Amino acid sequence: MGRGLKKGLAIMLFLLLWEFLPRAEVIDPLLLPPISRVLYRGWVLLMEGELIGHAGASLWRVMVGFSLAVGVSLSLGILLGLLPQLEQYVDSLIHLFRPLSPPA
Numbered sequence: 001m002g003r004g005l006k007k008g009l010a011i012m013l014f015l016l017l018w019e020f021l022p023r024a025e026v027i028d029p030l031l032l033p034p035i036s037r038v039l040y041r042g043w044v045l046l047m048e049g050e051l052i053g054h055a056g057a058s059l060w061r062v063m064v065g066f067s068l069a070v071g072v073s074l075s076l077g078i079l080l081g082l083l084p085q086l087e088q089y090v091d092s093l094i095h096l097f098r099p100l101s102p103p104a
Helices: 003-023 035-048 050-082 084-097
Strands: none
Touching: 003 035, 035 050, 050 084
């Protein structure tokens, strides 16, 4: 069996489980609706023009969060570069956030 076919089968199995498990109420459909319902609502939102507005609002929140993170981290980095003695106070706080993945 080819590598591409295996990947395709894995995706198909994932989508089938996503459709079947909520319909069989193994997973609460309010928490995870079937993929067919998700795709239908996405299409309706796209056709009504609402999806673009929602995507824009999400993109705005991401940009604001990223800008705040850059502002805080650059300010803190410059401050620590200028005042090395300050590092002993904030080093443990910096190491507390180190395990977080960058996109988080």
